[in-house]
């Protein structure tokens with residue numbers, strides 16, 4: 549295992565960004581960066597502030613799941629202040645940024661599973677948890693949480709051993725977390741600024757989605773839709789056509805795929 553303190557670290561202080569990561573709140577160990585980021589976001593933290601942990605003791609995943617993040621992972625939350633129309637697109641921006649950072653720093657090929665899992669060879673290497681907070685009808689702030697398995701050995705965590713992978717497991721050697729982190733923040737900034745300029749991100753994101761043309765089952769609370777994943781729209785919603793030809797547009801849910809042939 550590579551011994552490395554994520555911050556203070558020269559690589560982080562030499563970030564190639566103007567916005568994201570220019571303010572850093574670092575904890576060697578914290579319960580969840582989401583809780584801290586939500587608190588400081590409410591207190592008016594500047595856009596682009598990141599809350600980063602050497603290690604989390606109570607990392608949270610989507611749909612109330614546990615997220616395992618050790619000192620071998622990247623765990624951070626970014627405070628952003630998007631508009632209401634930009635808010636649903638943060639997932640696409642973030643998953644693209646992670647995929648591009650992985651590919652640029654390691655050469656590993658990634659795919660995306662709707663809505664926002666980052667996969668390598670079909671196994672999950674990273675995930676995103678985004679939460680928006682409104683003030684009236686406007687967005688007050690959003691927190692985008694990113695978890696990335698860098699040097700973690702999934703085999704050592706029975707709960708995820710079969711479904712997860714890490715960069716080191718794929719590369720066959722460990723890498724510095726700060727290298728991938730620096731690239732990730734840069735990619736995130738480029739894409740977020742593009743989003744702010746009104747540029748569409750969904751075509752780039754769509755090209756990486758392995759979910760399209762698969763037969764999928766999506767659970768949304770107590771509702772389940774099964775059918776062919778036909779397309780995604782500019783907000784990242786999944787268009788699922790069932791066997792009766794009925795189209796459901798899904799904004800969020802738990803996806804299982806493939807569950808047969810389209």
Ligand code: BTN
Pocket residue numbers: 579580581582604606607608609610611613615617622623624625665674675676677693694695696
């Ligand atoms: C998922 O795929 O379910 C989303 C995982 C998100 C995990 C990150 S790690 C940093 C931040 N803090 C948390 O507690 N969760 C997110």
